[in-house]
Amino acid sequence: MELFTNQVLAGIATGAIYACMALAVVMIYQAIDHLNFAQGEMAMFSTFISWQLMQWGIPYWAAFVLTLALSFVGGIAIERILFKPLAKAPILTNVAGFIALFAIINSSAGLIWDFTIKQYPTPFGSAPFLGSQLISTHQAGMIGVTVLLLLGLYFFFQYTKIGLAMRAAASVPESARLVGINTSWMIALGWGMASAIGSIAGMLIAPVVFLEPNMMGGVLIYGFAAAVLGGLTSPFGAVVGGFLVGVFENLAGTYIPGVGNELKLPIALALIISVLVVKPAGLFGRHIVKRV
Amino acid sequence: MTTLLNVKDLRAYYGQVQALHGLSFSLSEGSLTTLLGANGAGKTTTLRAICNMVRSTGGIEFDGKPLNHRSTESIVRFGIAHVPQGRGTFTTMTVEENLQLGAITRKDNAGIISDIERMYAHFPVLKQRHTQQAGTLSGGEQQMLAVARALMLRPRLMLLDEPSFGLAPLVVRDLFRILGKINREDKVSILVVEQNAQLALELADHAYVIETGRIVMSGNAKDIANNEEIRKSYLGY
Amino acid sequence: MSAAEDVVTEAPAVEAVPKRAMTLGTGTSLLVLAALLIMPVFVKNFIIFQMTMLLIYGLAVLALNILTGGSGQFSLGQSAFYAVGAYTTAVLMEHFNVNYALTLPIAGVVCFAFGFLFGQPALRLSGVYLALATFALATAMPQLLKLNFLEHWTGGVQGLVVTKPDAPFGLPMSQDMWLYYFTLVVVIAIYIFSVNLLRSRSGRAFMAIRDNEIAASAMGVDVALYKTLAFGVSAAVTGVAGSLGAIAVQFVAPDSYTITLAISLFLGMVVGGVGWLPGSIVGAAFIIFVPNIAEGISKGLSGAVFGVLLFLVIYLVPHGARQVAILGQQFAGKLRKN
Numbered sequence A: 001m002e003l004f005t006n007q008v009l010a011g012i013a014t015g016a017i018y019a020c021m022a023l024a025v026v027m028i029y030q031a032i033d034h035l036n037f038a039q040g041e042m043a044m045f046s047t048f049i050s051w052q053l054m055q056w057g058i059p060y061w062a063a064f065v066l067t068l069a070l071s072f073v074g075g076i077a078i079e080r081i082l083f084k085p086l087a088k089a090p091i092l093t094n095v096a097g098f099i100a101l102f103a104i105i106n107s108s109a110g111l112i113w114d115f116t117i118k119q120y121p122t123p124f125g126s127a128p129f130l131g132s133q134l135i136s137t138h139q140a141g142m143i144g145v146t147v148l149l150l151l152g153l154y155f156f157f158q159y160t161k162i163g164l165a166m167r168a169a170a171s172v173p174e175s176a177r178l179v180g181i182n183t184s185w186m187i188a189l190g191w192g193m194a195s196a197i198g199s200i201a202g203m204l205i206a207p208v209v210f211l212e213p214n215m216m217g218g219v220l221i222y223g224f225a226a227a228v229l230g231g232l233t234s235p236f237g238a239v240v241g242g243f244l245v246g247v248f249e250n251l252a253g254t255y256i257p258g259v260g261n262e263l264k265l266p267i268a269l270a271l272i273i274s275v276l277v278v279k280p281a282g283l284f285g286r287h288i289v290k291r292v
Numbered sequence B: 001m002t003t004l005l006n007v008k009d010l011r012a013y014y015g016q017v018q019a020l021h022g023l024s025f026s027l028s029e030g031s032l033t034t035l036l037g038a039n040g041a042g043k044t045t046t047l048r049a050i051c052n053m054v055r056s057t058g059g060i061e062f063d064g065k066p067l068n069h070r071s072t073e074s075i076v077r078f079g080i081a082h083v084p085q086g087r088g089t090f091t092t093m094t095v096e097e098n099l100q101l102g103a104i105t106r107k108d109n110a111g112i113i114s115d116i117e118r119m120y121a122h123f124p125v126l127k128q129r130h131t132q133q134a135g136t137l138s139g140g141e142q143q144m145l146a147v148a149r150a151l152m153l154r155p156r157l158m159l160l161d162e163p164s165f166g167l168a169p170l171v172v173r174d175l176f177r178i179l180g181k182i183n184r185e186d187k188v189s190i191l192v193v194e195q196n197a198q199l200a201l202e203l204a205d206h207a208y209v210i211e212t213g214r215i216v217m218s219g220n221a222k223d224i225a226n227n228e229e230i231r232k233s234y235l236g237y
Numbered sequence C: 001m002s003a004a005e006d007v008v009t010e011a012p013a014v015e016a017v018p019k020r021a022m023t024l025g026t027g028t029s030l031l032v033l034a035a036l037l038i039m040p041v042f043v044k045n046f047i048i049f050q051m052t053m054l055l056i057y058g059l060a061v062l063a064l065n066i067l068t069g070g071s072g073q074f075s076l077g078q079s080a081f082y083a084v085g086a087y088t089t090a091v092l093m094e095h096f097n098v099n100y101a102l103t104l105p106i107a108g109v110v111c112f113a114f115g116f117l118f119g120q121p122a123l124r125l126s127g128v129y130l131a132l133a134t135f136a137l138a139t140a141m142p143q144l145l146k147l148n149f150l151e152h153w154t155g156g157v158q159g160l161v162v163t164k165p166d167a168p169f170g171l172p173m174s175q176d177m178w179l180y181y182f183t184l185v186v187v188i189a190i191y192i193f194s195v196n197l198l199r200s201r202s203g204r205a206f207m208a209i210r211d212n213e214i215a216a217s218a219m220g221v222d223v224a225l226y227k228t229l230a231f232g233v234s235a236a237v238t239g240v241a242g243s244l245g246a247i248a249v250q251f252v253a254p255d256s257y258t259i260t261l262a263i264s265l266f267l268g269m270v271v272g273g274v275g276w277l278p279g280s281i282v283g284a285a286f287i288i289f290v291p292n293i294a295e296g297i298s299k300g301l302s303g304a305v306f307g308v309l310l311f312l313v314i315y316l317v318p319h320g321a322r323q324v325a326i327l328g329q330q331f332a333g334k335l336r337k338n
């Protein structure tokens, strides 16, 4: 029982990473209706920018805020320059664009900052949290930030005009234009916000997984999985999904014999798929009724 | 009366297919005009062309200002509210959010709040359901919501695409009564597209009949309704 | 009335490609065939080997095209089917001394069964969900191939070495050239089979599902059957490509068949034109040669160069090589008129 509780706790701690990334995934999915495979790389690049700022002597929180702003603008710029021209192209062509963006960012980061792993500071410290060896204060801080972020997003989408406009543009674009919403800019805004949230995820994850150009590969996959499990349309679902995936992964590694580190990912994914087969819209997703 | 909307030689295309072949008509300020025609005549396309939702050529002037080459969302900001065919409800949002979206381009928050109350007075059923997901409303209720959403813009001109479609006759009467009232009391000019000619002619003061992308008949709504020959040959009743 | 009341037309995920437009005209086909037949006589062995790989990847892209372009289902798991085909051939040849040519149909059947079974749970999923499920398959496959209790057969992390076959009947040609012609025959046979499949009743059923699943089932198409069938056929063709790949490369190892391969095949399909079968070979050329070109332009930034080149291609021709072919056709038509 002790082992079980501990593994669940550890799962929640890693789950916070996935939850954070899943939030960014849901954000962009809401705005553009597909998954952005380059999102992890964007987050990684943002994290490197913050690291660079700190190297130049800027204190942590200033670098944090500056990176947030830069990532927001960067996300918008990527949409305006690279993806707006593809707005009328087929979906699969857009997916190819995400893969191209992935390659560009990954390779550029490698050239600028090289592939050696770097230490990344945490503002929360890394002492055991409340005496538990399994959760450090950093991980507790990460969970706290994720929850705050979730509350902030909830407020933004429910109670601000621009949040309402973004939701409308994502759900029925044509009607949104007919009430005067510039849907094209809403998409850009969605990219900006997703990029900013991704940068928060990156900066929180970096102390745990260390900073290097390939740091987000695995995290993004779990982030996708968490978002899909939670139902893609629900930021709340994404966060819950993140924690569940973290716990799943840990328990599978502990209790299923023969599962090494390598098989953890496929097993977690298989579990999620089983859930989806039973509940195709995810745990908290709206079921969209299809009619002819 | 001054002309509010003036459409000249409008041609519209879906890819290579031409759907409107040089259509001209006008609408005076404060009027309630109906555009009649059979299925596929080009009524929806006409409304879509006014809002630049389909590729078109020709002149469209609103209050003397040309609308061509403006984006749909900026045309809306001129005060043109379009209730599209099929209503365009934001089905996953609440009734009240749908109304707020109608006013999303406005800045006067107090005015918006009082307008929402005004809509609830026009359509009491919406008040009862204001926290409900709009997609769960019945067809008639969704049509009411669509009209209310359009009115939240405080439009000068409202375009309605077959508001009676799929509604029970009693509901249609109710809706048309409210449209008449809005036209008279709130001074909103209305262009309503209909297949249901009889009802539309009762409501409107001016009418155009459209056939395969051309205007074939226009005149005072009462005159057309009273002229059996026209009714038989163009409107089929 | 009420049925028509809420008409929601969903845009299909894959744009409709008319049936005729999925293939090449007879004249063009013969021209391409002649070029493919003559080419090896004039070039070095290494180039012949690359041409063989081009055909093999072309076949794998074609398989994805049948699935996505034909039935509208998306897969990031093609590398798994490719791996199963490759390992089937390697194990049969090296442990059981089965003739290489015989291993191809066996690999096809094994992969068909695998794909058909995988298609069952996939039935409930679509779009991003299916992408995730197939992605899981792709990431799991190399790990499964490394499992301890399979090591006796698979060779574990080390993999297996495959013997390259000599030309039969004492034909005077190099191993590479023989393998090229052998591959060419297999690829052409499967291409013709695929074209006919898509023109057949089943093909029409696939496309009806692609364009509108609900309408297709209303028309009496057994949606579940045909969707899993599409998975099975696609997996079988991919498996044969994997077999040929194992023979050509003379080696199978778990890490040759990662998600990177599946993503490459996907890019090949997009570049070639989704749903346009002849485009598969163009797409294959892209995924084989463009990374090399990128490396040539800049070693340190090869990934970025590749990404930029990919962006250029999708800006210029968002519908892939198919778009070029259509433009070419229109141009030829104009010339003829003048």
Ligand SMILES: Nc1ncnc2c1ncn2[C@@H]1O[C@H](COP(=O)(O)OP(=O)(O)O)[C@@H](O)[C@H]1O
Residues within 6 Å of the ligand: B014, B017, B019, B037, B038, B039, B040, B041, B042, B043, B044, B045, B046
């Ligand atoms: N999206 C479209 N693509 C191609 N043709 C269309 C499209 N929408 C309408 N049309 C054609 O344009 C013509 C006019 O259609 P529409 O304006 O919808 O008619 P109405 O609203 O009067 O029933 C019809 O012949 C119709 O087939």
Ligand SMILES: [Mg+2]
Residues within 6 Å of the ligand: B040, B043, B044, B045, B085, B162
């Ligand atoms: Mg219509």
